[in-house]
Amino acid sequence: MKRNNVFREIGGLLRELKDKAEVTVYLAYSGLLYSSVGIASGALKMEEQVDELRLKLQELVLERGEELGLRTALAVMLLVESLESISDSGMKLASIVSRELETHPVLDLAEEEMEEQYLLLEVDRDSFFLSRKIRDLGFQDTMGIRVIAVKRKGRWTFDPSEEFRIEERDLVLVSGYRAGIETLEEAEKEVEVPEE
Amino acid sequence: MEEETSMQLRVRKAQLVIKAENNALIREGCSCVSYRGGPPLRLESNVTQPLNVRAALKEIIDLSGLILDLSFASVIYDNTELAKEVLDLESHVDELTNAVTTHMSLAIRDKDDASESLPVFKAANVADQISDAAAEIAKIVLRGMSLDTRLRESLMESDEIVGIFRISRESRLAGHSLENSRIFVGVGFDIIAVKRDFQWIINPPDEFEFQTTDVVVTRGSADAVKILRAFGEEPK
Numbered sequence: 316m317k318r319n320n321v322f323r324e325i326g327g328l329l330r331e332l333k334d335k336a337e338v339t340v341y342l343a344y345s346g347l348l349y350s351s352v353g354i355a356s357g358a359l360k361m362e363e364q365v366d367e368l369r370l371k372l373q374e375l376v377l378e379r380g381e382e383l384g385l386r387t388a389l390a391v392m393l394l395v396e397s398l399e400s401i402s403d404s405g406m407k408l409a410s411i412v413s414r415e416l417e418t419h420p421v422l423d424l425a426e427e428e429m430e431e432q433y434l435l436l437e438v439d440r441d442s443f444f445l446s447r448k449i450r451d452l453g454f455q456d457t458m459g460i461r462v463i464a465v466k467r468k469g470r471w472t473f474d475p476s477e478e479f480r481i482e483e484r485d486l487v488l489v490s491g492y493r494a495g496i497e498t499l500e501e502a503e504k505e506v507e508v509p510e511e
Numbered sequence: 512m513e514e515e516t517s518m519q520l521r522v523r524k525a526q527l528v529i530k531a532e533n534n535a536l537i538r539e540g541c542s543c544v545s546y547r548g549g550p551p552l553r554l555e556s557n558v559t560q561p562l563n564v565r566a567a568l569k570e571i572i573d574l575s576g577l578i579l580d581l582s583f584a585s586v587i588y589d590n591t592e593l594a595k596e597v598l599d600l601e602s603h604v605d606e607l608t609n610a611v612t613t614h615m616s617l618a619i620r621d622k623d624d625a626s627e628s629l630p631v632f633k634a635a636n637v638a639d640q641i642s643d644a645a646a647e648i649a650k651i652v653l654r655g656m657s658l659d660t661r662l663r664e665s666l667m668e669s670d671e672i673v674g675i676f677r678i679s680r681e682s683r684l685a686g687h688s689l690e691n692s693r694i695f696v697g698v699g700f701d702i703i704a705v706k707r708d709f710q711w712i713i714n715p716p717d718e719f720e721f722q723t724t725d726v727v728v729t730r731g732s733a734d735a736v737k738i739l740r741a742f743g744e745e746p747k
Contacts, residue, residue: 326665333583340641344572347630387659390651394586397644401579404640408633419627421565421615422634430573430701430714459699459731494698 321379325372325391329398332368335361336398338474339405341463341490345433346412347422351509354488357464357473358409364474365402369395432496435506438485442503450477460491460499466509562614568635571607574600575638575645577714580703580730582645584673587666589657593728596704596711597649604642611635673703674736678725681746684739690717696738700731 339361346355372395380388438444444452454460464473466486472479481487486509489499578600585593612632619625657663678685684692689702705712705719706726712719721727727743729736 320661320665322659322661322665326662326668329666337579340637343637344634347634383662384659386656387662390586390656390658391662393651393656394648397647401641401644404637404644408637411630411633419631421568421631423565429569431576459701459735492698492701494693498698 321375321382325375325383328368328372328375329391329394332365332372332395332398335365335368335474336402336405338461338463339365339402340408341405341431341433342473343405343409343412345435345463345488345490346409348433349435349509350412352412353466353471353509354464355409355412357471358406360473362402362406365399369399430493431490432493434489434496434499434503435509436487436489436499436503437506438481438483438487439504440483442483444481444485444487444503445483447481448477449475449479449481454489454491454495460489460495462487463490464488562610564611564614564631567607567611568631571604571611571635571638573714574604574607575641577703578604578642578645579648580673581728582648584675584703584728584730585649585652586658587663587673588675589652589663590675591652592706592711593704594649594652596713598646598653600713601642601646601649604639608635608639668733672733672736673728673730674740675726675728676740676743678721678723678727678743679746680723682723682743683745684721684743685723687721688717689715689719689721692721692739692742696742697735699735700729700739702727702729704728 339358342354342357342361346352346358372391376383376388376391383391436442436444449462452462454462462475464471465475465479465481465488466472467482467484486506488509489496578597581593581600582597584590585597612635615628615631619628658666683695702715702719703713705715705721705728707722707724721743727739729739731739
């Protein structure tokens with residue numbers, strides 16, 4: 316029985332860990348920007364997933380350390396710890412978001428030209444998102460945009476899977492490069508406040 | 512690398528340059544912001560000029576994301592220069608965070624001010640912590656602990672990747688601005704840094720023009736990066 320390529324496996328898990336850690340932070344920032352506890356709570360869910368991935372990676376490194384070599388094993392462990400601390404920071408930021416939180420004028424960054432931008436959209440009948448699966452959006456490829464959360468009937472789904480299909484009246488929270496977000500902003504219906 | 516010059520290249524609309532010198536903060540060319548309509552923030556003794564806290568906070572948050580990408584790129588490509596750049600940028604973020612914290616603290620007059628300021632402190636701190644974590648990642652490279660080539664290759668192949676390439680003479684990108692390049696490559700990528708004449712330009716603006724021999728660091732979908740690289744490396 317041929318064992319799977321440990322380098323592929325670790326590479327994939329590391330990439331996933333980095334993604335999830337980033338989404339944790341994105342959810343915390345957008346939770347802050349929109350004063351939304353609902354969005355910020357997603358950071359907590361993400362952090363749990365980050366923890367699971369970290370455990371998986373640690374086990375894998377220990378089990379197959381010989382194949383990896385000591386240097387690589389140690390470097391991977393260090394990478395994992397750093398990424399986990401990032402998601403931890405995101406979670407701590409999310410914990411201070413509350414509905415009564417008044418946005419400090421300095422934090423009115425939604426108006427500023429940040430590199431990584433956030434946008435909350437409502438899916439109406441003309442929306443590009445209507446009835447599409449996340450995978451079919453092809454957003455990451457063409458626009459550098461990622462769907463980080465979807466609210467449907469009062470409930471949030473964070474970091475939705477590729478199979479997730481978007482429906483009318485869904486609220487979609489996206490993050491991405493400024494150029495792509497600006498394009499979306501013009502085409503779609505923006506929402507200022509996600510009702511809690 | 513002259514620290515001040517690379518920062519000036521990087522600063523765009525905010526025009527904010529902070530240089531810590533003998534524990535004094537000197538601000539060059541930025542407009543002051545008044546907190547709640549009051550007078551501009553001023554620091555005691557050596558420090559004379561107000562800080563555009565909003566611009567500083569934006570810079571801190573922007574940079575932290577960038578630094579993380581660069582640190583990952585440095586590990587994937589086992590690139591010492593990128594790793595060193597990460598450390599430089601991280602200390603810049605540290606200084607900025609201290610400046611923001613100091614200025615915000617001085618403006619707090621009562622409990623309401625305090626609770627309203629908390630998110631700003633937290634947001635700055637999170638970005639600072641991200642930069643610190645990124646620096647730890649970069650140190651992996653600087654300590655000579657490179658990852659096995661097979662692992663690095665696997666990381667290079669993922670969905671969203673970081674690519675590094677050099678603009679060749681007569682390539683289609685040479686002489687074109689970043690903005691223009693999006694016309695033929697699309698928007699699925701981001702140029703995070705360019706090395707030109709031994710200097711790193713971080714987060715170049717849309718008007719930035721590619722030149723022959725520029726070393727470009729880009730992040731984006733595998734397809735976009737492939738296309739960008741093709742335009743940059745192959746002659747017309």
